[in-house]
Amino acid sequence: xxxxxxxxxxxxxxxxxxxxxxxxxxxxxxxxxxxxxxxxxxxxxxxxxxxxxxxxxxxxxxxxxxxxxxxxxxxxxxxxxxxxxxxxxxxxxxxxxxxxxxxxxxxxxxxxxxxxxxxxxxxxxxxxxxxxxxxxxxxxxxxxxxxxxxxxxxxxxxxxxxxxxxxxxxxxxxxxxxxxxxxxxxxxxxxxxxxxxxxxxxxxxxxxxxxxxxxxxxxxxxxxxxxxxxxxxxxxxxxxxxxxxxxxxxxxxxxxxxxxxxxxxxxxxxxxxxxxxxxxxxxxxxxxxxxxxxxxxxxxxxxxxxxxxxxxxxxxxxxxxxxxxxxxxxxxxxxxxxxxxxxxxxxxxxxxxxxxxxxxxxxxxxxxxxxxxxxxx
Amino acid sequence: xxxxxxxxxxxxxxxxxxxxxxxxxxxxxxxxxxxxxxxxxxxxxxxxxxxxxxxxxxxxxxxxxxxxxxxxxxxxxxxxxxxxxxxxxxxxxxxxxxxxxxxxxxxxxxxxxxxxxxxxxxxxxxxxxxxxxxxxxxxxxxxxxxxxxxxxxxxxxxxxxxxxxxxxxxxxxxxxxxxxxxxxxxxxxxxxxxxxxxxxxxxxxxxxxxxxxxxxxxxxxxxxxxxxxxxxxxxxxxxxxxxxxxxxxxxxxxxxxxxxxxxx
Numbered sequence: 001x002x003x004x005x006x007x008x009x010x011x012x013x014x015x016x017x018x019x020x021x022x023x024x025x026x027x028x029x030x031x032x033x034x035x036x037x038x039x040x041x042x043x044x045x046x047x048x049x050x051x052x053x054x055x056x057x058x059x060x061x062x063x064x065x066x067x068x069x070x071x072x073x074x075x076x077x078x079x080x081x082x083x084x085x086x087x088x089x090x091x092x093x094x095x096x097x098x099x100x101x102x103x104x105x106x107x108x109x110x111x112x113x114x115x116x117x118x119x120x121x122x123x124x125x126x127x128x129x130x131x132x133x134x135x136x137x138x139x140x141x142x143x144x145x146x147x148x149x150x151x152x153x154x155x156x157x158x159x160x161x162x163x164x165x166x167x168x169x170x171x172x173x174x175x176x177x178x179x180x181x182x183x184x185x186x187x188x189x190x191x192x193x194x195x196x197x198x199x200x201x202x203x204x205x206x207x208x209x210x211x212x213x214x215x216x217x218x219x220x221x222x223x224x225x226x227x228x229x230x231x232x233x234x235x236x237x238x239x240x241x242x243x244x245x246x247x248x249x250x251x252x253x254x255x256x257x258x259x260x261x262x263x264x265x266x267x268x269x270x271x272x273x274x275x276x277x278x279x280x281x282x283x284x285x286x287x288x289x290x291x292x293x294x295x296x297x298x299x300x301x302x303x304x305x306x307x308x309x310x311x312x313x314x315x316x317x318x319x320x321x322x323x324x325x326x327x328x329x330x331x332x333x334x335x336x337x338x339x340x341x342x343x344x345x346x347x348x349x350x351x352x353x354x355x356x357x358x359x360x361x362x363x364x365x366x367x368x369x370x371x372x373x374x375x376x377x
Numbered sequence: 378x379x380x381x382x383x384x385x386x387x388x389x390x391x392x393x394x395x396x397x398x399x400x401x402x403x404x405x406x407x408x409x410x411x412x413x414x415x416x417x418x419x420x421x422x423x424x425x426x427x428x429x430x431x432x433x434x435x436x437x438x439x440x441x442x443x444x445x446x447x448x449x450x451x452x453x454x455x456x457x458x459x460x461x462x463x464x465x466x467x468x469x470x471x472x473x474x475x476x477x478x479x480x481x482x483x484x485x486x487x488x489x490x491x492x493x494x495x496x497x498x499x500x501x502x503x504x505x506x507x508x509x510x511x512x513x514x515x516x517x518x519x520x521x522x523x524x525x526x527x528x529x530x531x532x533x534x535x536x537x538x539x540x541x542x543x544x545x546x547x548x549x550x551x552x553x554x555x556x557x558x559x560x561x562x563x564x565x566x567x568x569x570x571x572x573x574x575x576x577x578x579x580x581x582x583x584x585x586x587x588x589x590x591x592x593x594x595x596x597x598x599x600x601x602x603x604x605x606x607x608x609x610x611x612x613x614x615x616x617x618x619x620x621x622x623x624x625x626x627x628x629x630x631x632x633x634x635x636x637x638x639x640x641x
């Protein structure tokens with residue numbers, strides 16, 4: 001009797017499992033206008049993996065961008081695991097973040113238009129993962145965090161279901177962007193069909209909460225034929241704007257402020273995840289340099305009126321697509337999950353302030369410094 | 378008095394609340410009767426018709442480490458290392474150093490890192506079952522508040538709790554001070570709990586995306602926001618999931634308890 005009853009339980013359990021693993025028959029790969037669609041079905045599985053949470057040759061920590069040291073297109077094997085980390089986002093403001101790879105924003109992935117990405121992600125939110133011990137494997141991101149742990153990242157656990165939504169990918173979200181439970185992994189392919197800078201974020205509801213808790217980052221897709229001014233670029237940086245909605249918790253840590261998030265009233269608006277990081281560690285250039293900034297507004301809910309005090313943007317490619325070229329812009333308006341690739345000629349030695357010209361945001365932290373040395377040429 | 382799912386004043390018609398506390402020799406913990414009633418959940422429902430729930434008994438507290446270790450002594454199949462991978466992920470009881478009930482660490486804390494299958498087996502072993510999703514949620518919202526402001530404040534605290542789960546510092550069962558009007562404790566503030574149908578069939582139609590929370594928030598208050606987070610989180614689990622913040626308590630059909638009582 002007992003075993004019959006348990007068999008029944010097992011069948012119900014398998015049915016419950018089945019609901020998440022519905023098969024999505026794909027019609028197979030095809031091309032339209034040089035773009036590749038029809039990716040194979042995502043695979044959800046469990047694995048014993050306990051190695052570095054970020055793996056891949058072209059993943060870096062903000063504001064760095066790994067150079068593309070190959071010709072033409074390639075397939076990138078990329079892993080970005082989901083882990084909880086206690087991080088500091090402003091002086092004395094720490095909270096347990098939900099992250100991709102351990103920092104907020106997560107690692108910057110750099111690929112070329114037309115590249116294929118085989119992406120693996122394990123939901124390790126229920127296990128402590130240290131990101132500050134440099135490993136031989138892993139990615140440049142892991143080395144850079146180990147050398148410069150400006151968020152003072154410490155391991156934490158907070159098991160929650162999560163998912164990955166790459167805006168740079170063109171796929172069916174109910175397959176590739178599926179939510180996975182703690183302990184599960186997902187693997188899928190996507191092709192970077194369009195050039196530009198694209199946010200990635202967790203798509204598990206409440207998406208507002210998951211993104212505000214720290215689950216976002218950027219993929220930079222360089223155009224296959226480049227931008228017109230590529231040969232003149234001296235320095236290249238990635239800048240991400242985002243909001244935190246935090247209030248003091250019962251202990252030392254801050255915590256998510258649901259009402260503030262609902263009411264779009266951030267406690268902090270920041271560049272590269274930390275209120276003062278771009279002042280503590282300014283971007284560097286020299287007078288006469290052409291600097292390129294890949295700027296993404298990851299939100300979750302605010303806009304950014306991105307401006308550099310003392311400069312005019314020589315070229316702006318809206319969303320980073322080479323066809324969307326604007327010239328001589330003082331400010332670029334970026335909606336939530338919008339981006340621009342910006343060239344600016346650094347006028348003279350001195351300080352330039354990156355700023356969200358929506359001053360309420362600037363006063364909550366959305367400023368940074370570009371420090372220019374003397375002209376070298 | 379105010380209810381969580383209905384911030385407008387609600388008059389309680391039950392003048393005498395028959396709260397039956399049972400403490401049976403071979404039973405673990407204590408159960409209370411949750412009388413039949415109805416409630417509005419965040420799930421799709423027939424317009425204007427709340428979800429009806431029949432009377433049932435439920436454990437006043439979640440199953441503890443000590444209770445679970447006693448179960449393991451009689452059910453070796455469920456000891457760590459013996460459980461086949463189709464019934465639990467590798468994290469099953471991962472924080473347990475040993476399974477000897479004399480040396481259970483944190484004996485009065487709720488057992489966590491147990492799969493849905495394991496929770497089922499446990500409840501079956503004590504003559505019960507997991508509560509249904511509707512039973513659990515119905516019981517959870519049977520809380521009384523003096524004012525709408527208090528209810529809102531409580532719901533906001535729930536949201537904070539869902540964003541700061543700390544599996545390192547789970548308290549003992551009964552320690553939250555949160556209790557429904559029939560004496561069911563800690564449905565919030567301690568752990569999340571397995572229910573029988575944690576992934577209802579309708580979950581498949583909900584299409585988890587940015588708009589899901591908005592579509593679920595029919596009640597238009599902070600409690601329903603927190604509830605939608607809870608429903609979505611729970612329905613994202615696999616029955617093999619072993620989360621350090623997920624445990625369970627058992628429920629019992631009224632007839633089962635009455636038969637037990639009669640046989641005593």
